[in-house]
Amino acid sequence: MSKYQIVISDGFELKYCLKGYGKPIVVVIGSSIYYPRLFSDYLYKKFQFIFLDHRGFVKSSRALNLEDYTLDKVINDIETARQRLKLDQFIILGHSGHAFMAVEYAKQYPDYVQRVVLLNSAPTNSEERQRQSFSFFNETASSERKEHFGKDIVLLEEDIKRDPDRRFVHMCIRMGAQSFYDYTFNAAYMWNDVYTNMPIIDYLWGEAFGNINLIQSLAYVHKPVFIGLGRYDYLVGPVSLWNLIDNSYENVKKVVFEHSGHNPMFEEPHYFDQVLIEWFNETN
Structure with missing residues (x-):
């Protein structure tokens, strides 16, 4: 069962969805419509999730200036929601580009974050990293996958x-052969009713995330961190981009899902649930 409510931050009406049961609280930053579709019913029996919009997924109530969608403004939105929900301690989860938001929040507000979960993000979204991912696809993907992608x-x-106005959504759907282990999978239904505020998304993905290196940022996060990566994630791969996370990061657990692309919680739900719950118990 899920329940939607709204928190207003700086004039943005951010919807959030409560789903699942259990004492642990997981805040998933992104779209409150899209992300509940990716996690298993079993996991909702173990955790209560709060799926929180950021302002890139809601309509603007005013004409926007650049200062309206800096990363700091997004972090402030998360903090506003935390205060509204009266969360003293919680797990923060960020998938893909939202991993940058999760880490930045954990750095700025460490007193409220118990653990950090980062799924399917590259360490940076710089142009050089994007070229590396493009080369990874061209050099290692099967001919069948490349053909399907081309079509x-x-x-x-x-x-x-x-x-x-749905450019981001169309791109995510058409790049399915780079996103899923099953390169023929059509994810269009996952994006039904998801609104995208393109100036905000363009800035965050195109500029803000390119100026952050998560490996460097994690040196300032002193809470247990779980990093989940898909072996066949050609959007932000290869997984070797994270090789610099070594034994000096004793608080970080890194797991590679061998039969997943960009969404292991959806593609390998049983194994994903198992390793996430085990990590939670180990760090409890």
């Missing part, structure tokens, strides 16, 4: 021309 990606331009 889908040529349709992206027409998708965007027809519906430019």
Whole structure:
């Protein structure tokens, strides 16, 4: 059972969804509509999740300036929601680009964060890292995967021309062959009813996340950290980008899901649930 409510921060109406039961609280930053579709019912019996919008997934109530969508503003939104929900201690989870938000929040507000879960993010979204991921796909993907990707990606331009306000969504759908272990999987239904505020998303993904290196940032996070990566995640791979997370990061547990792309919680739910719960128990 899930329940939607709204917290207002700086004029943005951020929706959040409560789903699951259990004492531990997990705050998943991103879209409160999209992310509940990715986790298993079993996990909702072990944790209560709070799926929280950030302002990149809600309509603006005013004309926006650049200062309206800095990363610090997003972090302030999370803190506003924490205060509204009266959370004293919680786990913060960020998937893909939202991992940058999770780590930045944990750095700025360490007193409230018990643990940090980072899923399927590269250490940075710099242009150089994007080139590395592009080369990883070209050099290691199967010919069948590349062919399927080629057939889908040529349709992206027409998708965007027809519906430019959902450019981010169309891109995510058309890049499925780089996103999923099963490269034929069509994830379009996951994005139903998801609104995207493109100026905010463009800035965060295009600029803010390119100026952060999570490996360096994690040196300032002194809480247990779980990093989950998909072996076939061609969007932010290869997993070797995280090799600098070594024994000096004693608080970090890194797990590679061998039969997953960008969404191991959806692609390998049983194994994902098992290792996440084990990590939680180990660090309790």
